[in-house]
Amino acid sequence: xxxxxxxxxxxxxxxxxxxxxxxxxxxxxxxxxxxxxxxxxxxxxxxxxxxxxxxxxxxxxxxxxxxxxxxxxxxxxxxxxxxxxxxxxxxxxxxxxxxxxxxxxxxxxxxxxxxxxxxxxxxxxxxxxxxxxxxxxxxxxxxxxxxxxxxxxxxxxxxxxxxxxxxxxxxxxxxxxxxxxxxxxxxxxxxxxxxxxxxxxxxxxxxxxxxxxxx
Numbered sequence: 001x002x003x004x005x006x007x008x009x010x011x012x013x014x015x016x017x018x019x020x021x022x023x024x025x026x027x028x029x030x031x032x033x034x035x036x037x038x039x040x041x042x043x044x045x046x047x048x049x050x051x052x053x054x055x056x057x058x059x060x061x062x063x064x065x066x067x068x069x070x071x072x073x074x075x076x077x078x079x080x081x082x083x084x085x086x087x088x089x090x091x092x093x094x095x096x097x098x099x100x101x102x103x104x105x106x107x108x109x110x111x112x113x114x115x116x117x118x119x120x121x122x123x124x125x126x127x128x129x130x131x132x133x134x135x136x137x138x139x140x141x142x143x144x145x146x147x148x149x150x151x152x153x154x155x156x157x158x159x160x161x162x163x164x165x166x167x168x169x170x171x172x173x174x175x176x177x178x179x180x181x182x183x184x185x186x187x188x189x190x191x192x193x194x195x196x197x198x199x200x201x202x203x204x205x206x207x208x209x210x211x212x213x214x215x
Contacts, residue, residue, distance in 0.1 A: 079135065083134060091124065094120045112181065169194065
């Protein structure tokens with residue numbers, strides 16, 4: 001099992017999230033204000049407080065998975081040690097922010113949960129993007145396309161390119177989190193800033209495979 005200082009930091013964040021969820025379970029009424037269009041075609045304006053308990057469970061699952069997976073099935077996980085550590089901490093921190101914002105929404109139905117969620121996601125992208133280029137070819141962590149797995153040079157160039165895209169996406173998302181107020185627009189911004197660097201990285205790996213001297 002690969003337990004590092006990052007694992008302990010993430011564990012503390014998960015424990016804080018669980019403590020906040022426990023407080024919310026006892027302090028909040030059985031109904032958290034929401035506003036979304038469900039798959040059933042109806043708009044939902046209230047959700048059970050039990051939904052708040054799912055977030056620390058998800059955080060614990062992600063932390064445990066990222067801690068155990070390199071040992072159980074990852075070859076050469078040490079080649080991506082730093083990006084993996086940043087991801088463990090960042091995801092646990094993001095879920096803590098989401099837990100707090102949902103509780104804030106329960107206390108104040110006018111509270112905009114998407115703004116802090118966007119800013120926190122932007123910080124996660126900044127952290128991951130800053131270290132992604134340091135991940136060397138491995139079987140567990142990174143942008144694992146057929147082209148990056150086949151060529152270490154393509155892997156390195158692709159991850160530096162994708163990491164830069166994540167940094168730019170993170171900066172854009174943090175700025176939009178402060179500038180925008182519309183929840184739908186912020187949701188689209190989060191999706192775009194997360195997905196576009198990854199999609200661009202996949203395209204970049206294919207391009208480098210066809211033209212290894214392409215940069």
